[in-house]
Amino acid sequence: MAKLIDGKKISGEIKDELKEKVAQLKEKGVEVTLAVIQVGNDPASTVYVGNKKKACAYIGINSLAYELPEETTQEELLNLVRQLNDREDVNGILVQLPLPAHIDEDTVIRTIAPEKDVDGFHPQSVGLLSIGQKGFVSCTPAGIIQLLKRSGIEIDGKECVVVGRSNIVGKPMAMLLIRENGTVTVCHSHTRDLKEVTRRADILVVAIGKRQFITADYVKEGATVIDVGMHRKEDGKLCGDVDFDSVEPVAGAITPVPGGVGPMTIAMLMNNCVSSVE
Numbered sequence: 221m222a223k224l225i226d227g228k229k230i231s232g233e234i235k236d237e238l239k240e241k242v243a244q245l246k247e248k249g250v251e252v253t254l255a256v257i258q259v260g261n262d263p264a265s266t267v268y269v270g271n272k273k274k275a276c277a278y279i280g281i282n283s284l285a286y287e288l289p290e291e292t293t294q295e296e297l298l299n300l301v302r303q304l305n306d307r308e309d310v311n312g313i314l315v316q317l318p319l320p321a322h323i324d325e326d327t328v329i330r331t332i333a334p335e336k337d338v339d340g341f342h343p344q345s346v347g348l349l350s351i352g353q354k355g356f357v358s359c360t361p362a363g364i365i366q367l368l369k370r371s372g373i374e375i376d377g378k379e380c381v382v383v384g385r386s387n388i389v390g391k392p393m394a395m396l397l398i399r400e401n402g403t404v405t406v407c408h409s410h411t412r413d414l415k416e417v418t419r420r421a422d423i424l425v426v427a428i429g430k431r432q433f434i435t436a437d438y439v440k441e442g443a444t445v446i447d448v449g450m451h452r453k454e455d456g457k458l459c460g461d462v463d464f465d466s467v468e469p470v471a472g473a474i475t476p477v478p479g480g481v482g483p484m485t486i487a488m489l490m491n492n493c494v495s496s497v498e
């Protein structure tokens with residue numbers, strides 16, 4: 221029986237800490253403001269954006285919501301980002317991804333002022349992370365480090381295996397685990413014997429985007445398993461990249477979906493907003 225890593229509870233603790241910080245800042249006359257831009261009305265994006273607004277309201281962060289139509293041109297979006305860059309009362313800017321196909325995400329991300337890049341997606345933020353200097357860190361991997369630390373799971377000296385090499389999860393996850401003195405291996409679609417590699421992991425982080433792909437035979441007895449995936453099943457329920465029922469009996473600790481990594485992503489976004497004014 222694995223220990224359940226409760227992302228909902230831990231994210232709640234972080235949000236309460238941030239609420240206190242924001243109240244103290246308010247006493248000094250400092251406000252925290254996040255601008256969230258959504259282009260089009262993809263239902264999943266609308267749910268996430270709604271969750272972000274709710275978290276802002278709870279903590280006491282002002283949120284400005286920009287809901288732009290699907291037909292918005294790249295230049296119109298860039299102009300809005302530039303306006304927000306120039307506004308002194310806006311501390312953080314988040315452009316919800318994915319964007320419609322006629323807009324180049326990379327150009328949009330590069331246009332966000334690095335000091336307002338609360339997603340940690342700007343090349344400057346990524347560069348600072350890779351040389352171990354202060355900057356915004358991508359929220360999902362930052363949240364995973366918090367889950368491990370606050371669950372008393374040591375990273376120092378451990379075999380850490382990350383499955384997935386995306387710019388927003390896999391790569392920054394590897395960087396953060398290195399920073400914590402883990403021994404890190406990154407696997408991806410060209411990895412020859414995936415199972416052989418994942419079975420070495422003391423800490424296994426799975427971000428491959430394949431529903432319930434990781435089964436017990438990929439996991440060493442007692443390993444910590446972190447599931448970044450999110451898929452909706454035919455019955456409407458959410459599940460991850462890890463087959464929870466298969467892996468849970470062999471793992472030492474495991475995150476559920478929902479209630480694991482997802483809520484931590486939002487808590488770390490809030491944390492980045494607060495540190496953008498500090």
Ligand SMILES: Nc1nc(=O)c2c([nH]1)NC[C@@H]1CN(c3ccc(C(=O)N[C@@H](CCC(=O)O)C(=O)O)cc3)C=[N+]21
Pocket residue numbers: 267268271314315316317318339359450477478479480481482483485486
């Ligand atoms: N610029 C940008 N930044 C992002 O951080 C970003 C994004 N674009 N695009 C989409 C992804 C996805 N994402 C999630 C956040 C919270 C949950 C979350 O709270 N999940 C809940 C369940 C939510 C539900 O019930 O649907 C859970 O796992 O317990 C999930 C996914 C942020 N993203």
